[in-house]
Amino acid sequence: MSGAILSSGQAAWMLFGAFFSLLLLRVPVSIALGLACLPPLIIEERLWPMILLQETFNGFNSFILIAVPFFLLAANLMNIGGITDRLVRFSRAIVGHLPGSLAQINVVLSIFFAGISGSSTADAASQSKIFIDAQRKEGYDDSFSVAITAVSAVLAVIIPPSILMIVWGGVLTVSIGGLFLAGVIPGLLIGLAQMATVHAYAKIRRYPTYERATLKEFVASFLVSVPALMTPFIIIGGKIFGWFTATEAACIAVLYAGALSILVYREMDLKGLRLAFSETGRLSAITLFCVGTASAFGWLLAYYKIPEAMLSGVIAWDMGPIATGFFIAFVFLVVGCFLDAIPAIIIVGTILQPMAEHAGMHPIHFAMVSIVSLAFGLVTPPYGLCLMISCAVAGIRITDALKDTMIMLVPMLAVLALLIVWPDMALLLPRLLEPDFLK
Incomplete structure (x- = not known):
């Protein structure tokens, strides 16, 4: 940058070198991002260290991001208040007769849970406690139980409402309502791909199958689940029809x-309510602090024009939308292995946005390719937060579950490739239901 002591290349090496060095020393991601900002702020005459605090505060001082702790609180209230139990019962009535019944229920519950919570880590934590020990008692392999629980949990960041969609819309100025609609078809297709994978495993390994639910059992489970199932329709429908914003x-x-x-299922007392609030406060603090330090890191990238410098050669390749989509997916698949999804959106998303625009990708299509690619990072080492949670609950090492996890990701990668090649997978519902979201 003109007048700056450091060039774009020097600043990039300093920022990313410090960041990855701190990660190797096992410094938490959010703190590593903040500390990596300090050397340029100290060296550069026009900058000063207090900018780190200023930009960190600006990062999470956003009305849109208030939605993050509220969605986390909704997920915790569901788990403690008995809503999840009703959804398990209904899921069993739907798919309990399929091969690998308990694992099929696991996937269907993840689809329902994703439509309410928006948090994959909350999904992984709750479903690991529900399913892993139950599957172990029914003769499922530990590696399979952990893998399907972790892999199905990633649906929560793809099926709306998604915390990643809220962050993406707030940072890159994309319609959150459009993103909510765009995630429905890819999320359901990935869920179906996971169910097909479970079916294949169950046939090969002879996992148990339940009896088909009677019509009476199906209707009873449906009726008791209706109030819970209304939640995603209230959230998404209200956003589509303009009744309220994402935060509202x-x-x-x-x-x-x-x-x-409290009033309908009557399974929550004051102790449970206090637990829900304390757990939400802890997770929200971690998430929003990460947003803040990532925003400060991103501000320095913009100050030194690092994104333009990094992409100048790539843009010159003049790739079309499909080739650009595969390149973007590859970048996010690699980045997701090492970096949490929220700072990856703020840092890498802003870097790749000009490239997507140059290739003619629609902003919502670009967002969905990126978010789906980042979802893989929740189960791929060394980061793999959902996989780590599931392994911790099961009491096994990550390496023990890695083979089955990688196998389960193959059909999901096929859905990602289809999303890149066929943009209407993401754009069809916004175009049909609310064309204004595409403008």
């Missing part, structure tokens, strides 16, 4: 989940 939708999800837990 999150608040309504909390009120609705609280009313179900």
Whole structure:
């Protein structure tokens, strides 16, 4: 940058070198991002260290990001208030007769849970406690149980409402309502791919199958689950029809989940309510602090024009939308292995956005390719947060579950490739239901 002591290349080496060095020393990602910002702020005459605090605060001082703790609170209220138990019962009535019944229920519950919580880590934590020990008792291999629980949990960041979609929309100025609609078809297709994988495993390994639910059992489980199943329709429908914003939708999800837990199902007491609030506060603090330090890191990237310098050669390749989509997916698949999804969106998403625009990718299509690619990082080492959670609950090493996890990712990669080649997978619902979201 003109007048700056450091060039774009020097600043990039300093920022990324410090960041990855701190990661190797096992410094938490959010703190590593903040500390990596300090050397340029100290060296550069026009900057000073207090900018780190200023930009960190600016990063999470956003009305849109208020939705993050509210969606986390809604997920915790669901788990403690008995809503999840009703959804398990209904899931069993739907797919309990398929091969590998308990694992099929695991996937279907993840689809339902994704439509309410928006948090894959909350999904992984709750479902690991519900399913891993139960599958172990029914003769499922530990590696398979952990793998399907972790892999199905990633649906929560793809099927709306998704915390990653909220962060993406706020940082890159993309319609959150459009992103919510765009995630429905890819998320359901990935869920079906996971169910097909479970079917194949169950046939090969002879996993148990339940009897088909009777019509009476199906209707009873459906009726008791209707209040819980209404949550995603309230959230997404209200956003589509303009009744409330994404943040207001999150608040309504909390009120609705609280009313179900306390007044309808009557399974939450004051102790459970206090636990839900304390767990939400802990997870929200971690998430939003990561958003703040990543924003400061991103501000320095913009100050030194590092994205332009990094992409100048790639843009010159003049790739079309499909080739660009595969390149973007590859970058996010690699980055997701080492970096949490939220800082990856703020840092890498802003770097790749000009490239996507140059190739003619629609902003919502670009967002969905990126978010789906980042979802893989939740189960791929060395980061793999959902896989780590599931392995911790099961009491096994990550390496023991890695083979089955990688096998389960293959059909999901096929869906990602289809999403890149066929943009209408993401754009069809926004175009049909609310064309204004595409503008």
